[in-house]
Amino acid sequence: MEKTPLYDALTAFAAQHPLRMSMPGHKGKPLPGLDLTGLAAIDFTELPPTGNLFDGGGAIGEAEGLWAEVFHMDSCLFLTGGSTQGVLSALTLACKPGDSILLDRGSHRSAYNALALLDLKPVYLDRPWLAGAGVTGPISPERVEEALAAHPEIKTLCITSPTYYGVLSDLPALGAVMHRHGGLLVVDGAHGAHLPFLGDYGLSEADLLVASAHKTLPAPGQSALLFSNGTFSQADLRRAGSLYGSSSPSYPMMAALDVCRAHMLEGGGEAYRRTADEVVRLRRLFPALTEQDAPLDPARLVLCSPDGYAAQAALQARNVWPEMADGGHVVFIPTCADGKAEFARLEAALGQAALGPCPGYPAPPQPPERVLTPRQALFAPRRSLPLEQAEGQVAVAQVAPYPPGIPVVAPGERLDKKTIAYLTQIGYNTLEDVSVAVLCEAASAPGSRYL
Numbered sequence: 001m002e003k004t005p006l007y008d009a010l011t012a013f014a015a016q017h018p019l020r021m022s023m024p025g026h027k028g029k030p031l032p033g034l035d036l037t038g039l040a041a042i043d044f045t046e047l048p049p050t051g052n053l054f055d056g057g058g059a060i061g062e063a064e065g066l067w068a069e070v071f072h073m074d075s076c077l078f079l080t081g082g083s084t085q086g087v088l089s090a091l092t093l094a095c096k097p098g099d100s101i102l103l104d105r106g107s108h109r110s111a112y113n114a115l116a117l118l119d120l121k122p123v124y125l126d127r128p129w130l131a132g133a134g135v136t137g138p139i140s141p142e143r144v145e146e147a148l149a150a151h152p153e154i155k156t157l158c159i160t161s162p163t164y165y166g167v168l169s170d171l172p173a174l175g176a177v178m179h180r181h182g183g184l185l186v187v188d189g190a191h192g193a194h195l196p197f198l199g200d201y202g203l204s205e206a207d208l209l210v211a212s213a214h215k216t217l218p219a220p221g222q223s224a225l226l227f228s229n230g231t232f233s234q235a236d237l238r239r240a241g242s243l244y245g246s247s248s249p250s251y252p253m254m255a256a257l258d259v260c261r262a263h264m265l266e267g268g269g270e271a272y273r274r275t276a277d278e279v280v281r282l283r284r285l286f287p288a289l290t291e292q293d294a295p296l297d298p299a300r301l302v303l304c305s306p307d308g309y310a311a312q313a314a315l316q317a318r319n320v321w322p323e324m325a326d327g328g329h330v331v332f333i334p335t336c337a338d339g340k341a342e343f344a345r346l347e348a349a350l351g352q353a354a355l356g357p358c359p360g361y362p363a364p365p366q367p368p369e370r371v372l373t374p375r376q377a378l379f380a381p382r383r384s385l386p387l388e389q390a391e392g393q394v395a396v397a398q399v400a401p402y403p404p405g406i407p408v409v410a411p412g413e414r415l416d417k418k419t420i421a422y423l424t425q426i427g428y429n430t431l432e433d434v435s436v437a438v439l440c441e442a443a444s445a446p447g448s449r450y451l
C-alpha cells in the first residue's frame, strides 16, 4: 500500500469526532441541501493534528516529500491556487524585481502577470513555426545560447513544456545551457503533471517546475504542485507560495493531492500507459499532430481539421466535449480516468467529425515595437477598441489567438499595421475588442516610448 500521510492524518482526526469550533463553518456536517459529508469531514483549518502548509513539516510536509520523490526533485509545495500560483511563486524566487528574463513568448498569462508584478524586463524567445502542423515547435537551445550571448545579464529562462498542443522542449539541453551560464531554468509544466508516470521527460532538469495536477491527473480543480531542485529550499517555496496563495488552503484539496499520488503509483500509472497507447492508435486513425511534427506529450491528442470549430461543434452535438478547438485543430485531454468505453465512444464520434489537414496558417509576424514595460502596461488606465480602430495603440494585455497559440501582441507593445493585418488575415477577433492603454498624447505618438 502506498503511503498517504496527510489523508490518513485528516481522516484519523475526523474519526475522533472533534468538536469543531474552528473554520470551516460547516463543521464537517452535511451542508443544507447538499451532502458533502465525506468532503466536509476532512475539511479543517490549521490545528496541531492537521498541520500548516506554510509552516512546513507534519503530515503535509511528508505528503509533499513523497511527491518530490516521484518527480525526482528536492522539494515540493502543494498549491491550491493552480499553476497560476506556481508560476507567480517560481518567478518571484528566480528573479529580483527589475531583473531581465528570457521568456518563452508562448507563456501563459500568469507569467505575463509575473512580469508586471515583479517589474521584469522580458527578452522574448520565439519558437519555430511548424507550418504544416499549424503550431509552434520546441524552444531551441541554440536560440537560448544566442539570446544569452546578446544579454549576458540574464540569469533566468522560463519556458512552457509541454504546450497546450503537447509540444515538448528538450529540458536537459535547455537546463545545461542555463547552468553553464550560471542561470536557472524555470519550467511551466502546467500540462505535464502526468509525465513522470509515463517515462523520463527530463522534468528534473528544471530548477523550478510547476505542474497542474488538476489538468491531467485525477485531482480536483486548482490543485497543483511547485517543485525545486538544488537552489531553492522547501522553505523558499513556502515563502513564495504564501505570497500568492490563500492563508486558508483547502485541506480536502491537499489530501486529494496526497491520495492522487498514491493512486498513480498503485495502478493509475499503468492506466495512463494504456491511455497513451490509445492516443497513438487514434493518431494513426485520424489526421493528427504526431511525433513527426515535434516531440509530443504521449497522452495529448490534437486532431487536425480544415475547420476546428466546426469539428468541435459536431462532436459537442454528439455529447463529446473536447478541451478546446481553434481554426485548424481540436484538442483532447485523455487521462488515466478514460478506459476502453470512453475511447470507443470518442472514436465513434470522431468518425462523424470533419477532420482533415488543417488550413495553412501564415507564421506570426515579428513582435511589434515595445512602448511600455509589462508593468506599466498592466497598471495603465485602459479602454477597449475594435481591432480595426486600434492601430498605433498600445496593448495592455496579450492578444493571443489560436493558432498560433502565442501572443502576437504582448502587453506594452504597439498594435501596428502589420500586426493588425495578420490578425485580420487569420480571422482573429472581429467580435471582441482589444484593451489598450490610455496614454498622454506625447507617449501615444508612433516612435515615442515610456520605457
Ligand SMILES: Cc1ncc(COP(=O)(O)O)c(C=O)c1O
Pocket: 081, 082, 083, 084, 085, 087, 107, 108, 110, 160, 164, 188, 190, 191, 212, 222, 224
Ligand atoms: C501553460 C499554462 N500555464 C499555467 C496555467 C495556469 O494553470 P491553472 O489553471 O492551474 O492556474 C495554464 C492554464 O491553462 C497553462 O495553460
